Amino acid sequence: MRQSPALRILAGTALALLLGVSFTQAASSTKAAAPESSESFDYGTVDSFAGAFLAARTAEADRDYPNAIQFYKKALDFSPNELELQQRLMIALFMNGDFDEGAKLAKLLEKDPAVERVTSVALSFQAIRDGSYAKAMKSLKYEGPNDLDRLMNELLTAWTKVGEGKGKEALKQLQDLKGPSWYSIFTNYNIGAIASVVGDEDGARKAFTETVTDKNGGATAPDTYARAVMALATLEANAGNKQKALDALSAGDELITNFAPFKALRDEIEAGRKPKPVIETAAQGAAGVLFSIGGALNRDGAEDTVMLYLQFSRALDKEAADTLILLGGIAEKAGQPNKAIEFYRQVPETSPMRRISELQLGLTLAETGKVDEARAHLQKLIASDPKDVRSYLAYGSVLSDAKDYAAMAANYDKAVEVIGPAPTRNHWSVFFQRGIAYERLKKWDKAEPDFNKALELNPDQPQVLNYLGYSWVDMNRNLQQGLDMIKKAVELRPDDGYIVDSLGWAYYRMGRFDEAVTELERAIELKAGDATINDHLGDAYWRVGRKLEATFQWKRALASEPEEAQVPAIQAKIEKGLPPIEADAAKVNAEPAAEPKKDDKKT
Template identity: 30%
Template sequence: MTQTCPSPASRRPSLTLALLAALIGSTALPALAQDGERPAPRPTEAQSQVPAGGPTTDGPAPAVAADTPAVVQDAPPMQGLAGPYLAARMATVENDFRAAARYFVQAAAHDPDDIYLQDSALVALASAGEVDKASELAADLFRQDRPTELAGLLERARLVRAEDWDGVVTLIDTTRNADLPLNEDLMDGTIRAWALLGAGRATEAVAAFEAMAATEDLTPIVNYHLALARALAGDYETADRLIVQSEAGGHLMGLIARVQILSQLDRRDEAMALLDSVEGLEAEPQLVALRQRLEQDQPVPFDVVAGPGDGIAHLLLSFASALASSPDPEPLALIHARLAAWIAPRNPEARLMAAQLLQDRQQFDLAEAEFEAVRRMGQMRPQAELSRIDALSRAERPDEAEKAALALTAAYPGLPQSWIALGDVMRSQEKYSEAVPSYDTALDLLAEAPPEIRWFPLYARGIALERAGQFDRAEADLLAALEIRPDHASLLNYLGYSWIDRNQNLERALGMIKRAAELSPGDGYILDSLAWAYFRLGRFDDAVAPMEQAIATMASDPLVNDHLGDIYWKVGRQREAQIQWQRALSLEPGESGDVDPDRIRAKLDRGLDAVMEDEDTPVATHPNQAPKTEADATE
């Protein structure tokens, strides 16, 4: 299992110029791809859009430990190499970084000559947040003259964290990729320039930044770092010119940096105008607080970076975002975010990125440690919390989702999105009556908002009211939402189906559901609604085709099978009806709450006609078609 040590020229990570050209932009973090094969994968050439920025605070942040992972539980000891290795691989596939770290360390101890195992241990330890242990292992590899790409990155991070700036420069000069000119090497070139600044060699540092900025593809991100360095030295005029050229105003951290620089130049009106141009400003509390300080003529310090370590943390976050945003997301994204937090422990952006990456990989316990660190800094971010609530809810962790939503409404009671999130969490738990007041509060806060902003809470409250048995209020909300979005397929279907279940407005309901089917062909729920509308109108032959189409897409849904049985019965296909009812029973309909298994048994015993004669009112059989959140309802 021994693997040849990589050559010195390949011992450190680098991004290609194609990727670097797009290193300014969105901060969105998509889900990470599974990758358990490569010990230290090199970044891809995929185009990405990421912020050039990194850490910031709106004031001095309290000290927070560099690492706050949950305690790694001991994994069962295993004899030999095969057991720990296979267990580590299984843990890696499941993104269980704690177990993977334990088992890869065991495996590496059994075969210390295998570089793959050593690198795999580095990946798992760093991903689990045990960066101290990963750094020690990397240092051992250097002492043995067997450094890998990841070991080189960890060694750089260790020296930066220790503020050994001369050591950083020496390490880069002796181990960097000689095939790539330093002025084209974003990672090592930028780290080295910051280290020169930290070592008191400011003239050399500026010259190094400027040499890199001469490479056109690197200019935006290098100018951002040079602007931070100039501002750190008090040269705000040059810093402002450079940060404008860096296009950093297109992301949150760059925007804050420029506002702080403008404040130092006593250009507060420009700074406030810049903030006022930000769409959704009210959802970013640090921007709101920053604007208030400017408006009240309070001091606004430049504190986006406090030293070279913070600047390097910015760089690592840019790499983390690029690696996470690529079409083939890299496992190293989380490692870069972990290293940024390790180097700059008071950096809320690094914590948030690590938390979101862990959340994407369903590692909620590890993610919660990072979210908690951010909260201790007083840096709770509504957008990140909303993402966290949604992820917890979709992962079927309702208690945690509800707790997080309640905390968000308590922290930001004036933020409508927090109340909508709480309503969605309650609704997903079928606490419909409890969901309604949350939507009430959100709609009160949105009273003066444009109709397009109000449509989803109206729709969601309508769903909650309908399920809570308050159909008069529900109908009013659903009609109001439909007036705003008259061609929204699921909304047309929901209201149309609600009327059909109550034998109300059947012709209008049928027209609405037909329109929904045109807008969203192939949607099983809408096809079920269309067939059931025909059934309620007594047009049984017309109901067969759409219901058979619905069952083709929703074969395991007990409600749709029950409906198809009823329709078959009405068109004289009794044997097929009984088969569908029996299938509906086999799908455990009682668990969903939409279908009464005793009623199905009665139909099997006595037939549909006899059962319907005994019923005073239509049976409400609403399918589970309601969107969980606004994202689900967007078309």
């Protein structure tokens, strides 16, 4: 996601800091060693403060919040008044979605300045959910210097006023709000949503339109932008302005291409149905504030902060589809696919985002080893909407992981039929994936045209440049053209270890061993522990006379769980080294190009 510099900085402050509450003093009070994983602990056998505390910290580090909660509670049995334990337990409860229990601790810790921002939001949300808006307002006092916290407080206060029946006052508050330029995407959207809830259709239309035309703001906060597009389209459709509703979705397509919820909402509007607004109540509006800011901050390293925002949001709007999908994605990145599946399954069937959740559900089922269930699930999705190309991509990803390349090729044959004779740039991945399937089936006469078609549609796509260039070099064809393609891919993605490996291996295949060593050493720094890269580096070392280092790299490759077909060749090299260059060059190297990695499969 693209972020403004301001938001990138703010992600490290405010609530984020509260997730780093230090237990240095508590930890230093014991000499016990922390366990490697909370799974190795038996809750019933923990019989000391030190054991419970360290087990809780390990579980928390693993984002295993159910166990973290149990161990923190056990530690509190030994030290009931330990303030920092109470803080950690409260946050673990909120992160696990246990809002009511967390709110009880928030009330207890209300005067604790270390967690004041967490407790103020929690208590205000509890009051909003109970319909006690005046009480919520008291909890939302903020006089600090942080721009993000100030914005959040202003937006939540405005929605609290809506709940009190003071919609006009809420609108004026946000219209008068001063702040950094990046405020506008959030304030305009919330002004539109408040105007819509209080029945000011013209005001809502104006504010939503300003949000949708704010492309820079949309790049900063795409989740909020998507909500604005759908809100404007919904408003126009329900007002009987069908074409204006479709125009709003088309405007959204310019910034967020191939977004399934836009397509689903477009289908609903074209069918003459009246879509349901995303926000209809003050509680949903307040929930949306935390969703919007959490979505804008969502990036590597900020997952805990984002999850806290989103879990608070769920406390007021449990059926918000985009919140559930975002939580599912965070759970997947945290290595918790079963938790992700729970989130995806909670997305309401009537939501325009249901299909996204279903696609991600199928992919995640495969990750958990339920490949047959995943295949059946995705086949059913394809049957329900044969024109949705994303379904073929998701199903093809599962087939690729299962190495069922014949079925994968047949799947993409159908996708190409659906696309028809005039594919667009957005369809490059279909041809690329079909090319991979045919290349794996050793049908190069079918694979090569697909790779070329993918490049015709998207000339600077680094994966395609890498795959086709690597394949040509590996087959001793079009060597210079293939090398140039790989170099271009490296320029586009200089930090991708797999693509840098391709460049090193291309130099190796062309007999330029010193250059191969340079690139392969860089590749192994970028992607340590990859069996193929270690194997390639070992070969290059051998050719430049660094035979001890070559053997070491081959052993590392063997220890890195290579594909079964690679094992005998690596073992032979460890025992005998490489044959003379002349003999090696005469052999046909059947090693295929590196397959796209897991990150490329997401829908």
